[in-house]
Amino acid sequence: MATRNEVTLIGRGARVRGRITGSATLEILGLVDGEILVDGDLTVGDTGMVASDLSGRRVVVRGAVKGNVTGEESVHLEDGAKVVGDVRAPRIAISPGALVRGHVQTAGAGGAAARPRAAAKPGAAPAARPAAAKPAAAAPKPAAVPAARGSAPRGAVLAGISQTNLATSHMPPARKSPPPPIVPALKKGAKGALAKKR
Amino acid sequence: MASTVIGAGITIEGEITTDEDVVVQGTVRGKLNAKDGVVVEQGGVVEADVTGGPLTVAGSVIGNISSTDRVDLQPGARVVGNVKATRITIADGAQFKGNVDMDV
Numbered sequence: 284m285a286t287r288n289e290v291t292l293i294g295r296g297a298r299v300r301g302r303i304t305g306s307a308t309l310e311i312l313g314l315v316d317g318e319i320l321v322d323g324d325l326t327v328g329d330t331g332m333v334a335s336d337l338s339g340r341r342v343v344v345r346g347a348v349k350g351n352v353t354g355e356e357s358v359h360l361e362d363g364a365k366v367v368g369d370v371r372a373p374r375i376a377i378s379p380g381a382l383v384r385g386h387v388q389t390a391g392a393g394g395a396a397a398r399p400r401a402a403a404k405p406g407a408a409p410a411a412r413p414a415a416a417k418p419a420a421a422a423p424k425p426a427a428v429p430a431a432r433g434s435a436p437r438g439a440v441l442a443g444i445s446q447t448n449l450a451t452s453h454m455p456p457a458r459k460s461p462p463p464p465i466v467p468a469l470k471k472g473a474k475g476a477l478a479k480k481r
Numbered sequence: 482m483a484s485t486v487i488g489a490g491i492t493i494e495g496e497i498t499t500d501e502d503v504v505v506q507g508t509v510r511g512k513l514n515a516k517d518g519v520v521v522e523q524g525g526v527v528e529a530d531v532t533g534g535p536l537t538v539a540g541s542v543i544g545n546i547s548s549t550d551r552v553d554l555q556p557g558a559r560v561v562g563n564v565k566a567t568r569i570t571i572a573d574g575a576q577f578k579g580n581v582d583m584d585v
Contacts (some may be wrong), residue, residue, distance in 0.1 A: 291491045294484030296503045301495010301511055307488040317495050 295330045309339065311346070320353075329363050341373070344381075351385075489524055501534070505540065523557055533539070538575075545579075 290308050293299060297313035306322040311331040318335050319325065325339030331346035338353035344364040352358055354372030362380035370383060373390035377383060484501035488492060489537065491507035500516040505525040516534035525540035535550040536557040546552060548566040556574035565582040 290488040291488035292484070292506065296501040297485040297499035297503075299495060299497050299498060301493060301497075303491065303493050305488075305491035305507060307507070308486075309491065313485070313499070321491070323490075330526060429499060438569065474580040 293331070295328075327364075338369070487525070521558075530562075 288339045291303075291305070291310070293309075293311045293313045293315060295312040299313070299315045299317065301317040303309065303315065303317065303319045304321065308323040308325075309319070309321050310326045310328060311319075311333060313330070314332045314334075316334045319333060319337035320337070321339045323339065324335060324341045324343070326343045327333055327346040327348060329345040329408070333346070333348045336350040336353070337348065338351075339462040340354070340355045341357050342352055342354040342360075343359045343361060344352065345447060346363065348366045351368045352360075352366055352370045352372075354375075356372065357374040357376070358370055358372040360366060360370070360375075360377045360381035360383060362378050364378075364381040364383075366382065367384045369386040369388070371386075372389045375387060375389050377387075387437065416466040484503075485497070485499050486504045487497075487507045487509055489506040490530065490557045492510070493508070494510045495547055496512040496514070497503065497509065498512075498514045502518045503513065503520070504513045505513075505519070505521045505527055508526045509527070511533045513527060513529045513533070515531075517533065518535045519531060519533040519537070519582060520544055521527050521536075521538045521540040523539045527540070527542045528544060530544045530547070531542060532547045534548065536546060536552045537555065538550045538553065538560055539555040540557075541559040543561045545562045546560070546564045546566070548564075549569040551570070552564055552566040554560055554563040554569075554571045554577055556572045558572070558575040558577075560575070560577045563580040563582065564577075565584065569581055569583060571577055
C-alpha cells in the first residue's frame with residue numbers, strides 16, 4: 284500500500300481510546316472511543332465505529348457513529364451508515380440505507396431557531412421521535428415480514444428527515460452564533476445513553 | 482502494508498490497541514499496544530509505552546519499549562526509555578538513553 288504522508292488509517296483490527304486531532308486525511312476502519320477533530324477529510328469505513336463526536340472538513344460515514352457528526356464542508360451518510368447523534372454541515376447527503384437518529388441541519392436552515400429545539404431535546408425529542416418513527420416503521424409492512432429489518436429503519440430515517448425538513452421549513456431563517464452550548468449538553472446525554480446500553 | 486497509519490499532522494492522545502501493524506508518522510501520546518510490527522518513521526513522535534512485535538524506530542520514542550521480537554533503532558532515532566526485547570540493534574547515529582533488557 285502506498286502510504287502517502289498526511290493519510291491516517293485506523294485499521295480494522297485497531298482500537299483507539301482517546302482524542303484524535305490534526306490536519307491530515309483520516310480513515311477509520313477500526314474502533315475509536317474518543318473525540319475526533321481533523322481539518323482534513325474524514326471517512327468512517329463500513330467496519331469503522333466511532334463512539335464519540337467527530338468533525339472534519341468533508342465527512343463520509345459508512346459505519347457506525349454514536350455522537351455528533353460535524354462537517355465544515357459536507358457530510359455524506361452512505362449505505363450502511365448508522366448515526367445516533369446530530370448531523371450538522373453546510374451540505375448533507377443521506378443515502379438510502381443510511382440510518383440516522385438525531386437532529387439534522389444543513390446551512391441556511393435557521394441555525395438560531397434550531398438551537399432551542401436542540402437544547403430541549405433531552406426531554407422532548409426522545410418522547411416525540413420514537414413515537415413518530417414507530418408508526419412509520421410499522422405502517423409500510425402491515426402484512427409481511429417482521430424480520431425485514433431494512434425497511435423499518437429506512438422508514439425511521441425517512442420519518443426523521445421529513446420531520447427535520449418540516450421543522451426547519453417552519454423556522455424563521457435566522458442564522459447566528461456557533462453551537463458550543465449544544466454540544467456539551469448533548470454529549471452528556473449521549474454518553475449517558477451509551478453507558479446505559481453497555 | 483500497514484493496517485494502521487498515524488499520518489503526519491495527526492495527534493492521538495490515548496490508547497491504541499491493535500492486532501495489526503502500526504506505522505507512526507505523526508504523534509501518539511498515551512499507550513501503544515500492537516501485536517504485530519510497529520514502525521516509528523522519521524518525524525514520528527511516540528510519547529508512550531510501546532508494546533508489540535518487531536519495532537523499528539527512525540523517529541522519536543519517549544517511553545518504555547517492550548517487544549516480543551527485535552527492536553531496531555535506526556540512524557536519526559531518538560529513544561528515551563527502557564527497552565526490553567529479544568534482540569536489539571542500535572545504528573550509528575541513533576540517540577538512546579535507557580536500560581536494555583535482552584531477556585538472556
